[in-house]
Amino acid sequence: MRKGVRIGLQVGGLYLLFWVGNLLQEIGHLPIPGSIMGLFLLFFLLITGIVPEAWLAGGADWLLKVLPFLFLPSFIGVMNYSSFFIHQGVVLAGVVFVNTLLVMVVSAWVGTRIARRKEDA
Amino acid sequence: MMSGWEQWAAGCGFVVMSAGVYVLMKELYRRYSTPLLLPVVTAGVVIMMVLSVFHIPYETYMQGGQWINQMLGPAVVALAYPLYRQRHLLRRYGAAVLGGACAGSLTALVGGMAMAEAAGADTKLIHTILPKSVTTPVAMDLSQQTGGIPSLTAAFVILAGVTGVLAGPYVFQCLRMQHEVGRGVGFGSASHAIGTSKALENGEKEGALSSVAMTVCAVLTALICPLLV
Numbered sequence: 001m002r003k004g005v006r007i008g009l010q011v012g013g014l015y016l017l018f019w020v021g022n023l024l025q026e027i028g029h030l031p032i033p034g035s036i037m038g039l040f041l042l043f044f045l046l047i048t049g050i051v052p053e054a055w056l057a058g059g060a061d062w063l064l065k066v067l068p069f070l071f072l073p074s075f076i077g078v079m080n081y082s083s084f085f086i087h088q089g090v091v092l093a094g095v096v097f098v099n100t101l102l103v104m105v106v107s108a109w110v111g112t113r114i115a116r117r118k119e120d121a
Numbered sequence: 122m123m124s125g126w127e128q129w130a131a132g133c134g135f136v137v138m139s140a141g142v143y144v145l146m147k148e149l150y151r152r153y154s155t156p157l158l159l160p161v162v163t164a165g166v167v168i169m170m171v172l173s174v175f176h177i178p179y180e181t182y183m184q185g186g187q188w189i190n191q192m193l194g195p196a197v198v199a200l201a202y203p204l205y206r207q208r209h210l211l212r213r214y215g216a217a218v219l220g221g222a223c224a225g226s227l228t229a230l231v232g233g234m235a236m237a238e239a240a241g242a243d244t245k246l247i248h249t250i251l252p253k254s255v256t257t258p259v260a261m262d263l264s265q266q267t268g269g270i271p272s273l274t275a276a277f278v279i280l281a282g283v284t285g286v287l288a289g290p291y292v293f294q295c296l297r298m299q300h301e302v303g304r305g306v307g308f309g310s311a312s313h314a315i316g317t318s319k320a321l322e323n324g325e326k327e328g329a330l331s332s333v334a335m336t337v338c339a340v341l342t343a344l345i346c347p348l349l350v
Binding site for chain 1: 139140143159160161162164165168169172173179182183186187189190192193194195196197198199200201202203204205206208213214216217218220221222223224225228229232233236237240241242246250253254256257258259262272273275276277278279280281282284285288289292293296298300302303304305306307308310311312314315317318321334336339340343344347
């Protein structure tokens with residue numbers, strides 16, 4: 001029970017950082033989304049020790065553990081587009097499928113090449 | 122019309138139902154551990170079937186679903202933790218992640234645009250699928266900004282995630298790409314947070330690299346995508 005309360009409070013803290021990130025994005029008219037700004041902000045706070053690691057760790061680990069679940073509602077949104085998928089969606093889904101694998105192979109290949117060079121050096 | 126209290130109760134009901142179905146599907150996945158039973162996919166299909174059988178519109182479901190959606194932002198913020206814990210990796214593999222993520226983002230945007238055009242998609246649809254390789258909140262923002270259809274973008278983001286998680290391990294195996302760094306970068310660049318959760322299953326190192334790649338890709342795509350369209 002106490003663990004649940006602690007995680008809840010920590011998730012609240014992360015939500016606050018998300019909110020600040022959105023604020024920064026809005027004020028600065030940045031092309032970078034608020035959630036990513038919040039990520040940078042938290043990383044900065046952790047590196048500088050302003051926020052000790054233990055403060056938000058439980059909440060962060062919990063959110064990352066349930067991350068796939070958080071996509072569920074957006075995924076279910078597909079049901080509103082069933083007729084679209086019958087007509088054009090199949091072709092586009094094919095494009096996304098092939099392109100995703102291409103992105104994966106290209107990025108992994110480049111990443112491996114650079115990492116190996118570093119390891120050999 | 123439902124009263125405020127009834128809406129709240131219905132929302133809670135949908136959250137509990139989603140969580141229940143997800144936990145069951147996760148158990149199924151654990152028991153038969155095949156990527157085809159990826160919990161987000163099976164749970165999604167089950168809930169869609171339940172909603173259509175009882176004629177519940179998606180908008181009604183979203184009274185509860187939006188609360189789950191709300192947690193996506195703080196979850197992206199939480200990715201600072203694996204980054205921080207694996208910061209020594211960044212010093213060692215920063216260039217590899219950055220290089221791989223740049224190559225991946227360009228392949229996603231330029232390659233995606235060319236392929237969609239070749240497939241005969243109109244401008245609105247191209248703008249809908251273009252940001253599909255990055256995490257949902259970012260992709261939906263970009264879709265909105267460039268004149269795509271954000272909720273449809275969300276579906277393609279999931280598809281990109283699921284594709285990477287389902288087919289990625291086979292592709293890496295076939296091409297003999299088993300370098301931890303390369304795999305992490307690949308999962309993060311192509312399949313954002315869904316890929317990252319898969320990479321985390323393989324190890325905290327791979328997961329951390331994946332989350333860095335996903336973050337770099339999100340930032341790069343946010344910068345490049347509006348210029349392309």
